[in-house]
Amino acid sequence: MSGQVCRKCGEPMAAHDDKTVRWGDRRCGRGMHNRCYQRELRAGNATAYPRQLRPGVEVIEDWTFLAAQNLTRRAAAERMGMSLGALERAIHRHRSTERAS
Numbered sequence: 001m002s003g004q005v006c007r008k009c010g011e012p013m014a015a016h017d018d019k020t021v022r023w024g025d026r027r028c029g030r031g032m033h034n035r036c037y038q039r040e041l042r043a044g045n046a047t048a049y050p051r052q053l054r055p056g057v058e059v060i061e062d063w064t065f066l067a068a069q070n071l072t073r074r075a076a077a078e079r080m081g082m083s084l085g086a087l088e089r090a091i092h093r094h095r096s097t098e099r100a101s
């Protein structure tokens, strides 16, 4: 247990990689549960929460979630509060990193 509480609902959060609890109960990058974070992201409120981890990783997390809902890159970038170009650079960097590892 990470000892942190969710900034959205105030409940304790498990570590983001703790496989002993449900995915939604684990910590997400912005100090919220995955489930709370996804609710905020879906509502377009995620940009109200400052990022806490490496920005590139969180951009990819956001993008993966939004892409699964069939949002275009442009629409996803708007939802995430960033420019289309910034999103495309983040995706490109992420893919480069994956090839290297």
Ligand SMILES: [Zn+2]
Pocket: 006, 007, 008, 009, 010, 011, 032, 033, 036
């Ligand atoms: Zn929560």
